[in-house]
């Protein structure tokens with residue numbers, strides 16, 4: 150039984166039990182409907198508490214019903230049924246009340262929650278708007294400004310904040326059910342509040358909506374749902390309940406069939422599948438208790454911070470005392486930044502830092518379960534590190550390299566017990582970026598591979614398995630993308646026009662401004678290395694800039710000029726002059742054409758990567774581009790966007 154009823158005196162307790170997350174399946178909707186009928190008919194019941202078994206309240210829609218014709222009872226009707234019940238319902242929330250789960254709770258007369266519960270309407274992240282009154286009841290309960298935040302961002306709120314906003318009537322310390330029953334009983338002694346649908350809502354001025362529209366559009370970067378959700382909220386504030394419900398429904402149905410919603414569902418399912426590949430289902434990963442990082446530079450410090458965020462103690466090995474101090478300072482900088490942004494308290498930051506032991510002594514690695522190497526990108530340096538690791542670490546410890554371009558097989562050469570070796574390619578900043586490319590060598594054992602995926606889960610990252618080639622999946626596509634962008638410049642398309650086109654397409658940045666931010670020298674040095682090794686690498690436009698010292702923002706100029714201390718790119722007369730001989734005048738392309746052309750290049754490289762078996766599925770390539778390279782999520786990734794699926 151998905152829904153059961155028990156009694157505590159005059160209070161009926163309705164328990165939902167639909168593992169794993171109490172999703173709103175048709176059976177659950179029907180069960181709640183029947184419970185409302187039964188309890189309305191029972192004169193001995195004075196009030197109802199709705200509670201969920203397992204780890205969470207109703208966490209949302211049933212994803213297996215996505216894209217299928219809806220089965221009655223429909224959710225909006227169920228929410229109205231609960232709201233119209235003759236006895237007041239109290240939703241008792243633990244875990245997450247998300248989407249339809251929160252809408253059901255909004256149909257209840259009261260909501261109580263444990264302190265670590267979270268409540269939210271994440272529909273916009275799936276390209277839709279709430280479809281069962283979320284945009285209409287929320288502003289009536291919390292007011293318009295708080296509703297705008299909740300509905301257009303899709304970000305859930307913790308119970309305390311929800312209580313401040315009025316979304317939650319009481320935060321329950323201790324046993325939730327007991328607290329909720331007591332709350333429901335006490336509520337009977339006071340006049341009942343109006344149901345959400347009958348409450349008045351203060352409608353803000355037109356100016357408020359104009360401001361919100363601007364702010365939401367800026368964050369949405371082309372995603373449609375957040376703005377449509379805002380329009381629903383405006384309707385909810387300015388029209389009556391029924392009219393606003395009809396408007397929300399219409400918007401919901403239209404968006405559900407949209408390309409953006411299809412793309413976002415694709416990404417949602419790909420993200421859900423990524424951390425647990427079917428091939429490793431029966432493989433037990435190595436338990437991770439202690440980790441180590443070699444190298445405390447940009448990547449090493451970021452990786453160590455990510456490991457600390459996941460609660461693992463970390464040993465950080467550097468080459469000398471000064472470098473240890475620098476590495477620890479890098480880490481302090483990361484945690485201090487988190488404090489400034491309100492993500493950590495001072496005390497938490499101090500504890501994170503205290504969990505890192507900086508040292509030059511490899512003996513400190515004796516009991517590490519996992520070691521991640523992030524030293525200079527030089528094969529000799531890396532090999533020397535792995536020789537020391539082989540001596541210092543236990544025979545089963547997983548040994549990983551964070552190399553971007555070197556062949557991991559060459560790094561692992563001669564390593565005793567090579568089954569424990571693997572490439573774990575993080576992205577900068579490593580404590581923020583969600584992507585983790587997992588690169589096994591032929592010797593890598595299944596257990597080591599499974600440990601890589603388990604690490605990704607512990608770090609809340611999106612793991613993608615990649616085969617060995619230059620740049621793996623992401624940097625290989627990046628190289629093609631940049632080359633294609635340069636080819637457009639050679640044809641006479643202005644640099645600033647290309648960047649604007651990609652921003653207009655939904656990227657945070659265009660390819661040239663992104664290079665200015667990251668520095669042009671890294672790719673340049675890599676090409677120079679290949680040239681020195683006798684490879685035939687054509688001169689790029691970027692090379693011409695680096696040769697005259699234009700390495701990007703850090704040198705005051707790259708593809709653009711920058712005023713001292715400024716980050717705003719200004720088209721550069723010197724660049725125009727430097728590249729004049731390389732550029733054919735005046736190819737005219739619309740921004741749309743530019744973006745289509747560059748995405749097509751990414752997809753073509755993706756197809757080659759698939760054909761070579763470097764990536765296992767088009768969806769993996771989409772995840773790499775979305776989580777590592779800023780590809781607009783609502784377009785589903787380059788493969789999905791160009792129709793390469795499956």
Ligand code: NAD
Pocket residue numbers: 443444445446447448449466467468472476522523524525526527530534551552553554574575576577
């Ligand atoms: P970095 O120069 O910032 O840091 C390298 C660190 O390694 C330095 O602090 C150096 O002192 C230390 N080091 C050098 N030799 C050492 C040794 N023998 N023992 C211990 N420590 C040693 O470089 P980074 O940007 O952090 O890159 C590190 C690795 O990560 C490289 O392989 C790079 O290709 C890869 N990577 C970089 C990025 C990026 O965006 N920077 C992204 C992904 C991967």
